[in-house]
Structure formats: C-alpha cells, structure tokens
Amino acid sequence: MSFQVTVQPSGRQFSCDEGETILNAAIRAGVGLPYGCKNGACSSCKGKLLDGDITHGAHQEKALPVKEEELGFALFCCATPHSDVTIEAREVAGVGEFPIRKMPVRIAKIDKVANDVIVLSLQLPATERLQYLAGQYVEVLLRDGKRRSYSMANAPYKDELMTLHIRHMPGGLFTDQVFATLKERDILRLEGPLGTFFLREDSDKPMLLLASGTGFAPIKALVEQAVHNQSQRPMTLYWGGRRPQDLYMHALCEEWARTLPNFSYVPVISDALAEDQWSGRSGFVHQAVIADLPDLSAYQVYACGAPIMVESAQRDFVALCKLPEEEFYADSFTSEADLA
Structure with missing residues (x-):
C-alpha cells in the first residue's frame, strides 16, 4: 500500500510506501524537502501537516516540542503517513540534481x-x-x-x-x-x-561562514566552490574550538585570508589553557559574530557544527542581528550522544 503526499504551496506530489517516512519518500522521488540529520535531532525537516494522518517515530523533543506537534507541526524525517497527506514545506531547488x-x-x-x-x-x-x-x-x-x-x-x-x-x-x-x-x-x-546544505549561488549577499570543530569540513568545500566559481561575494569565516588544536586546518584558513581578496578569517577559542598561549578571540564562536556584526540583515549565513552552536546561532542571529530566517542555512553534526 502507498499513500499520496502533496506538498504546498508548490503542489508537487509523490507516493510514500506504507511504513516509509515522508522524507525518505521525497528523497526517492527527487523532491527537495529540506533536511539535515535524518534522525529527528536537528529539526531542519520541520514543516506542517495540513491534512491527513501521520505517526512520529523516535525523535528529540527539542526538535519537535509537544506543543508544536499539537499545532500541526511535523518532522518529516520520522513521520510515516497512514493516509494521503498534505504538508506545508519549503522546497529546496537543486537538491535532486544528482542521483543518490x-x-x-x-x-x-x-x-x-x-x-x-x-x-x-x-x-x-x-x-x-x-x-x-x-x-x-x-x-x-x-x-x-x-x-x-x-x-x-x-x-x-x-x-x-x-x-x-x-x-x-x-x-x-x-x-x-x-x-x-x-x-x-x-x-x-x-x-x-x-543533505540540503550547499552554496546558494543565486545570491550576491555577503556570506558569513560559521563552524565549530569538524563542522569546518563542509564549510571548506563551500569556500573551494565559491573560489572555483570566481565568486566576488565577501566571505567571513568564524571557526570555533575549545582549544587551538581543535582548529586543525588553521594554517589553510590563514592562507585563504592572505590570498583571497574577499575572504576574512576569525578563529575563536572557548577554553584555552595557559599553556596554549592563545592571544586571539575567546568565548563562544557565535557570540563573537554578534559582537562584530550586530546587523546581519544583508547576509547569508552558512553554519555547521555542534547542535548547540547551530541552534544558538540561528536563534540569536534572527532575534538580535536581524538576519532573515530564510537566509540561515545549517548542517547540525549530530552524534549518537545527541540522539540519546
């Protein structure tokens, strides 16, 4: 048995097999619903159930609080339909461009x-x-x-x-x-x-790149892609770690800052020890951004790293720095500990 899923406002439709999550069915059909972790931890795939019946599998309450579920919100990565359903979700163009x-x-x-x-x-x-x-x-x-x-x-x-x-x-x-x-x-x-975390190339807005730990990995790929595209957009990278050795490609970032005319780099360390002899920025990386760039209304933000950093940045950049909600793109690195 399969059910029909209709996505609003686009009107696109796809079938979802019994027991299959809405997100997996969308990926299989090449429909670009936003998502990140695929396991109910990051809330990137959150949307609204407009009509029909679903059941949620295991997920973190912070990703979908009970009050939001009662208002009709759903996590499509762990929602399985029991009837034809209509959902409201922002589709991501280009995500189905390459076969999985x-x-x-x-x-x-x-x-x-x-x-x-x-x-x-x-x-x-x-x-x-x-x-x-x-x-x-x-x-x-x-x-x-x-x-x-x-x-x-x-x-x-x-x-x-x-x-x-x-x-x-x-x-x-x-x-x-x-x-x-x-x-x-x-x-x-x-x-x-x-994943739906990738460079939006239809914009000329300056890019704020925000990473913690190995969240630097996809940010590195974004920088390389922008350089390859000969993009003229300003890029500012804030990379945070607990101690200096957590910034394991610090020399590469410094080289970018020296050689790329539109690139700047701000390393931020939260828990340096005296033996580290750290003389740079200290504290939480997203708070360093707020101190330096109190007005993000003209920016696009690409954030990747620990869930607490991504969630804090999204909340504070929108609430305090006037960042448009739709200009925050994120990939939250969840581990088994985050799913517990």
Whole structure:
C-alpha cells in the first residue's frame, strides 16, 4: 500500500510506501524537502501537516516540542503517513540534481591532523565519480546495517580523491575503527549525496561562514566552490574550538585570508589553557559574530557544527542581528550522544 503526499504551496506530489517516512519518500522521488540529520535531532525537516494522518517515530523533543506537534507541526524525517497527506514545506531547488547511489570506495590515505581528527582520503571507482553539491554529505554503511554521516570536505571539482574529516568519539562504532584498525586500501561502502546544505549561488549577499570543530569540513568545500566559481561575494569565516588544536586546518584558513581578496578569517577559542598561549578571540564562536556584526540583515549565513552552536546561532542571529530566517542555512553534526 502507498499513500499520496502533496506538498504546498508548490503542489508537487509523490507516493510514500506504507511504513516509509515522508522524507525518505521525497528523497526517492527527487523532491527537495529540506533536511539535515535524518534522525529527528536537528529539526531542519520541520514543516506542517495540513491534512491527513501521520505517526512520529523516535525523535528529540527539542526538535519537535509537544506543543508544536499539537499545532500541526511535523518532522518529516520520522513521520510515516497512514493516509494521503498534505504538508506545508519549503522546497529546496537543486537538491535532486544528482542521483543518490551506493558505491564502494578505497581508502587512499589516512592523515591524523589532530589528536582526535583524521582526514580520510577516498578513491572512488573510476567509472562512478560521485556527483554532489559542495556542502552535502555521504553515509558510511556499516556491516550491522547502521550508518554514519560525514560531509565531503572538498568541492566536487577540487581533487580526484574525496575527503572526510572524522573526529574520534571514544566508544563510537565507526570512529573507533577509523582511529584503531582501518588502514590504507581498505574498502568502505558509501551512499550519497545527501543533505540540503550547499552554496546558494543565486545570491550576491555577503556570506558569513560559521563552524565549530569538524563542522569546518563542509564549510571548506563551500569556500573551494565559491573560489572555483570566481565568486566576488565577501566571505567571513568564524571557526570555533575549545582549544587551538581543535582548529586543525588553521594554517589553510590563514592562507585563504592572505590570498583571497574577499575572504576574512576569525578563529575563536572557548577554553584555552595557559599553556596554549592563545592571544586571539575567546568565548563562544557565535557570540563573537554578534559582537562584530550586530546587523546581519544583508547576509547569508552558512553554519555547521555542534547542535548547540547551530541552534544558538540561528536563534540569536534572527532575534538580535536581524538576519532573515530564510537566509540561515545549517548542517547540525549530530552524534549518537545527541540522539540519546
């Protein structure tokens, strides 16, 4: 049995199989509903149920509070329909441009760039170069059926190898393997491209790029794509970490600031120790933005990193800095701990 999903205000329709989430059905049909984590943690896919009957699977209450659900809001990543439904959602143009596919990749290089960060360089099959938009992510398919999501850290044109930035989460099913047992020439299986976080190229607004930790990975890809496009838009990157070593590609960002005429870089450290001899900006990275740019009404913001940073930035930039809500684009890096 399948049900018909109608998206308003566009009027687009697609079918959703019984037991399938609305988001998965939309992805399968090439309909660009916004989404991020796909597991009920980040609220990127939140919209309204206008008509019909759905059931929500497991999700975090902060992503969909009970009061919002009572008002008809839904998380389409974990909502399964029991009838034909009509939903209200903002569609994302271009997200279905490239097919989602599964493919094997070979580990070409393993670079430990910080005590807890590894850059994996992956060789794709010669006949199956993955097409994606800078900022999107892939899912690593594990043997037990579980998946782990990682953003591509290079623009699609940039290198023959595709790179992922992986932070060690002690006890993590995949990251323990990456840091202990994976070796060059091992084979992984991926599925992608996924996600609606990518560069909006139909705008000439200055870009504020906001990252924490390995949230820098898709931001790096966005910068490379903008440079490749010969974009003249001003770009300002704020990258936050607890200690200086968390900014594991700090030298690259400084090089961009020296060589790109429209690029500036502000590193921000929240918990520096005396031994770090940190003399730069301190505190929370999104608060540094507020101090420097109290009026964001003319900006586009691209934010990626820990959920608390992304949520705080979205709330405060809109409420305090006059950022238009529709100009905040985000990818929230959720872990198993975030889903608990």
